[in-house]
Amino acid sequence: DGGITQSPKYLFRKEGQNVTLSCEQNLNHDTMYWYRQDPGQGLRLIYYSQIVNDFQKGDIAEGYSVSREKKESFPLTVTSAQKNPTAFYLCASSNRGRYNSPLHFGNGTRLTVT
Amino acid sequence: AQKVTQAQTEISVVEKEDVTLDCVYETRDTTYYLFWYKQPPSGELVFLIRRNSFDEQNEISGRYSWNFQKSTSSFNFTITASQVVDSAVYFCALSVVSGGSNYKLTFGKGTLLTVNP
Numbered sequence: 001d002g003g004i005t006q007s008p009k010y011l012f013r014k015e016g017q018n019v020t021l022s023c024e025q026n027l028n029h030d031t032m033y034w035y036r037q038d039p040g041q042g043l044r045l046i047y048y049s050q051i052v053n054d055f056q057k058g059d060i061a062e063g064y065s066v067s068r069e070k071k072e073s074f075p076l077t078v079t080s081a082q083k084n085p086t087a088f089y090l091c092a093s094s095n096r097g098r099y100n101s102p103l104h105f106g107n108g109t110r111l112t113v114t
Numbered sequence: 115a116q117k118v119t120q121a122q123t124e125i126s127v128v129e130k131e132d133v134t135l136d137c138v139y140e141t142r143d144t145t146y147y148l149f150w151y152k153q154p155p156s157g158e159l160v161f162l163i164r165r166n167s168f169d170e171q172n173e174i175s176g177r178y179s180w181n182f183q184k185s186t187s188s189f190n191f192t193i194t195a196s197q198v199v200d201s202a203v204y205f206c207a208l209s210v211v212s213g214g215s216n217y218k219l220t221f222g223k224g225t226l227l228t229v230n231p
Contacts, residue, residue: 103151
């Protein structure tokens, strides 16, 4: 079945360390997204990519970095510059990135930084 | 600027009750899309429905129904005869075109629905 795979499901890191979250999709979607979810805050867009080797900042890109070397993969690195990295991270994709296309989401990665 | 307000942070009902989740949106665009997503405890958001700004017809899908009213900028979601499996966080979202081929998708903060047996 097609879908989005995020790994790992839970991730623990020490403060000051960079950490990379994996996101892979086999839906043949062009556009991929990273969202951050905090309790009671809804979803906030970190980065998105509409094509390989290109990506755009979302609303809260500071302290994060991404790459898009393959259409299927869109890893997110949470750097030590991110002040409050503990959160639930969701990866999503959509067909052609059209504004009327529903997003397909992965199961998320819960990152805890202590 | 776009904004989506889900005023109900949490709702608790007993199984078989009907429940309505409210969604109010703000946008100056005349062309936009509205979405509802469900997030069960597993964490993955599941797409439920999409409605464009030119289609005000209400929609029913099984026990789910949606009431879109442009006059009040609302897109409310009703679950009839709720079941325990309906327990989840529900998000309303608004999508507008922004800058050529780009677009802006704004989520509400979500409503946690708990259906008790």
